[in-house]
Amino acid sequence: MITVIGEALIDLVSVRGGEPLAHPGGSPANVAVGLSRLGVPVHLITRHGRDPHGALLAAHLAASTVEVAPGSAHAGRTSVARADLDAAGAATYTFDIAWELPEPIRVPATTRCVHTGSIAATLAPGADAVRRVLAAEHASGTTLVSYDPNCRPSLMGDRERTRTRIESLVALSDVVKVSDEDLEWLYPGRDFVAAADAWRTLGPSLVVVTRGAEGSYGVCRAGHATAPARPVRVVDTVGAGDAYTAGLLDALRRRNLLDPAGIRDLDPTTLGTLLADASVVAALTCSRAGANPPTAAELSAYRRTHGLSCEAGRE
Numbered sequence: 001m002i003t004v005i006g007e008a009l010i011d012l013v014s015v016r017g018g019e020p021l022a023h024p025g026g027s028p029a030n031v032a033v034g035l036s037r038l039g040v041p042v043h044l045i046t047r048h049g050r051d052p053h054g055a056l057l058a059a060h061l062a063a064s065t066v067e068v069a070p071g072s073a074h075a076g077r078t079s080v081a082r083a084d085l086d087a088a089g090a091a092t093y094t095f096d097i098a099w100e101l102p103e104p105i106r107v108p109a110t111t112r113c114v115h116t117g118s119i120a121a122t123l124a125p126g127a128d129a130v131r132r133v134l135a136a137e138h139a140s141g142t143t144l145v146s147y148d149p150n151c152r153p154s155l156m157g158d159r160e161r162t163r164t165r166i167e168s169l170v171a172l173s174d175v176v177k178v179s180d181e182d183l184e185w186l187y188p189g190r191d192f193v194a195a196a197d198a199w200r201t202l203g204p205s206l207v208v209v210t211r212g213a214e215g216s217y218g219v220c221r222a223g224h225a226t227a228p229a230r231p232v233r234v235v236d237t238v239g240a241g242d243a244y245t246a247g248l249l250d251a252l253r254r255r256n257l258l259d260p261a262g263i264r265d266l267d268p269t270t271l272g273t274l275l276a277d278a279s280v281v282a283a284l285t286c287s288r289a290g291a292n293p294p295t296a297a298e299l300s301a302y303r304r305t306h307g308l309s310c311e312a313g314r315e
Contacts, residue, residue, distance in 0.1 A: 034246025239291025
């Protein structure tokens with residue numbers, strides 16, 4: 001099982017100022033949905049209201065068979081992100097969000113990997129609780145810790161303070177996925193390869209940088225690898241990075257690498273196949289509206305149609 005900790009919210013998506021449409025979202029919730037649709041058992045520790053937006057989220061998570069932690073629904077309002085899409089389908093976000101976690105936080109004993117990121121890991125008061133969970137799981141030495149900073153500058157405040165916090169979370173992680181846009185905001189003018197290499201020395205066994213249409217780059221102890229982005233007709237990019245994260249974690253699981261010790265021995269050839277697998281999941285998500293990642297059946301069909309190999313070893 002993979003336990004995901006973080007925000008679930010509603011994306012109000014409008015195209016060039018048009019009437020907004022409500023889509024279930026939130027980076028960690030998107031990852032949980034993406035994993036579950038790929039056949040991975042998922043436990044989501046989140047927070048949303050018992051209002052109409054919360055009902056939409058709950059139905060969305062249930063439809064994708066995501067197990068939601070007790071206490072995740074509360075009497076307050078559900079957080080909202082407003083996403084304005086440009087002509088290329090790229091999103092600009094503004095937020096109306098509050099974040100705290102249901103107490104006590106219980107990670108199921110069957111959890112092999114804990115994933116978090118974005119607002120959940122940086123916005124008080126919930127961020128401090130998230131960090132405590134990551135520190136405990138990291139200290140166990142048996143649970144893989146996965147992290148995606150997914151920076152939201154309008155919410156995260158001071159860049160230097162945010163950078164310090166993010167680097168401390170990177171040091172608690174085994175796998176980090178980050179976009180080149182995030183790195184540019186955190187380290188203006190710094191090359192993404194240098195930034196990723198520096199992060200790997202903080203402790204993670206694997207750091208992956210997504211670069212949109214330019215593909216992705218990954219670095220592990222034994223070396224690095226790259227993978228091109230899959231060509232696709234882009235409807236929008238909402239949830240694409242989260243779908244990539246889900247694809248990456250699923251690819252690790254299928255190769256029995258969802259383990260802190262196992263991933264330390266990752267080789268560049270295997271790393272390249274992991275990046276390629278994750279890129280397909282992200283591409284399929286970009287081909288339709290909203291954060292709507294593919295199912296395992298849709299992914300298999302795409303692979304057959306495009307002559308891509310289907311990895312065995314699914315648990």
